[in-house]
Amino acid sequence: MAAMWQCQGVKATAAPAGAVRQGSLRELNLALVLGRIAAAPRPPSRAALAAETGLTRATVSAVVEDLVAGRLVTEAEPTPRAGAGRPARGLVLAGDGPAGLGLEINVDYLAACVVDLSGEVRHHVVHRADLRPVSAADALGRLARLAAGARAAADEQGLTLAGAALGVPGLVDAAGQVRLAPNLGWRDVPVPELLASHPPLAEAVDGVPALVVENEANLAALAELHAGAGPDNFLHVSGEVGIGAGIVLDGALYRGSRGWSGEIGHIPVRPDGPPCRCGGRGCLERYAGQEAILSAAGLAGADLPADTAPTRLAQLAEAGEAAALDALHEAGTALGVTVASVVNLLDLDTVVLGGGYAPLTPWLRPPMLAEIDRRVLTAAWSPVTVRPATLGATAAAVGAAGSVVRRIIARPAGWLARVGS
Numbered sequence: 334m335a336a337m338w339q340c341q342g343v344k345a346t347a348a349p350a351g352a353v354r355q356g357s358l359r360e361l362n363l364a365l366v367l368g369r370i371a372a373a374p375r376p377p378s379r380a381a382l383a384a385e386t387g388l389t390r391a392t393v394s395a396v397v398e399d400l401v402a403g404r405l406v407t408e409a410e411p412t413p414r415a416g417a418g419r420p421a422r423g424l425v426l427a428g429d430g431p432a433g434l435g436l437e438i439n440v441d442y443l444a445a446c447v448v449d450l451s452g453e454v455r456h457h458v459v460h461r462a463d464l465r466p467v468s469a470a471d472a473l474g475r476l477a478r479l480a481a482g483a484r485a486a487a488d489e490q491g492l493t494l495a496g497a498a499l500g501v502p503g504l505v506d507a508a509g510q511v512r513l514a515p516n517l518g519w520r521d522v523p524v525p526e527l528l529a530s531h532p533p534l535a536e537a538v539d540g541v542p543a544l545v546v547e548n549e550a551n552l553a554a555l556a557e558l559h560a561g562a563g564p565d566n567f568l569h570v571s572g573e574v575g576i577g578a579g580i581v582l583d584g585a586l587y588r589g590s591r592g593w594s595g596e597i598g599h600i601p602v603r604p605d606g607p608p609c610r611c612g613g614r615g616c617l618e619r620y621a622g623q624e625a626i627l628s629a630a631g632l633a634g635a636d637l638p639a640d641t642a643p644t645r646l647a648q649l650a651e652a653g654e655a656a657a658l659d660a661l662h663e664a665g666t667a668l669g670v671t672v673a674s675v676v677n678l679l680d681l682d683t684v685v686l687g688g689g690y691a692p693l694t695p696w697l698r699p700p701m702l703a704e705i706d707r708r709v710l711t712a713a714w715s716p717v718t719v720r721p722a723t724l725g726a727t728a729a730a731v732g733a734a735g736s737v738v739r740r741i742i743a744r745p746a747g748w749l750a751r752v753g754s
Contacts, residue, residue: 554579
């Protein structure tokens with residue numbers, strides 16, 4: 334699991350000309366060594382780290398001692414080896430130190446999870462609820478209670494929450510305010526302020542940096558990227574009641590100039606189509622959103638929870654039920670029309686289907702590929718891959734928690750200052 338986060342941007346580079354503050358040098362060395370430990374396919378020894386980074390063995394040993402004292406790194410059991418001499422102990426990310434709290438609020442569910450420094454999910458819970466009829470304050474109050482339960486679970490396992498991140502299906506500005514979440518009916522909702530007013534959340538993140546609020550599709554894309562299962566360039570499409578997308582270019586999330594990229598669900602498939610909650614007409618969500626698929630499959634009144642609806646659709650499709658097959662074909666066609674435009678624009682070769690789309694990939698993929706092959710200019714000699722997401726419906730909450738621990742790995746000095754190491 335140590336390589337799960339595939340840490341980016343931590344490289345041994347020459348120091349710039351001029352004096353370097355001792356504190357800054359220590360911070361750089363801490364990040365360099367911890368980043369190498371996190372990304373290593375096998376637990377590296379101190380000697381191996383010194384050879385790889387160019388630091389002296391004494392410097393590496395001092396840095397490692399700081400990381401061990403701060404509960405960021407621990408020694409693995411030595412691997413037996415042939416020949417004389419004591420086997421070197423490898424170093425791994427600690428499983429009993431800091432952890433990230435990931436939260437998600439969606440149209441018909443809430444989720445909370447805890448991820449440790451090695452990337453292992455230590456707690457995950459989903460609460461089903463239709464949040465459209467309730468106020469933003471009420472919905473966030475329920476989420477705060479879920480967060481308190483996650484904090485208790487972390488405490489029981491000896492973990493310390495180092496921060497929290499929340500995924501929301503909408504446009505989120507740099508201050509964490511949700512400017513628009515059409516499927517929730519939210520507009521200009523000050524999420525951090527509302528959450529801070531709830532004692533359960535205040536207790537859950539007591540003493541940690543301010544809550545980070547992010548678009549849930551972006552967090553799902555980051556989770557897919559850092560699971561190490563995909564390329565450095567891909568489009569991650571999350572299918573729930575709404576449809577969002579995370580765009581990953583050259584191994585980094587593309588956010589756009591204001592952080593609002595990826596609103597693929599509101600690209601019009603047919604400009605004269607049915608009205609959408611966003612105010613437009615003929616948006617992709619009206620043809621490929623979960624409610625649209627269920628309605629076309631004759632399941633509009635079935636009252637299926639968000640996390641079971643895809644499974645039910647998959648069961649019907651596997652049984653050859655005509656309405657379900659037709660609904661999935663229509664949704665896949667609409668997805669293919671929209672995705673083809675994104676591929677033409679950004680020159681992507683991989684599309685990842687996440688959220689509720691992941692278990693439906695066998696039926697969505699053929700009509701998607703048919704439209705992509707028809708519409709993408711380069712498809713004849715550069716085919717596009719369409720595959721299910723590695724993490725599926727858990728991706729946004731896991732990605733939120735993972736973003737917290739990746740910040741620690743990138744800047745461990747901040748954590749060590751907090752714990753006094």
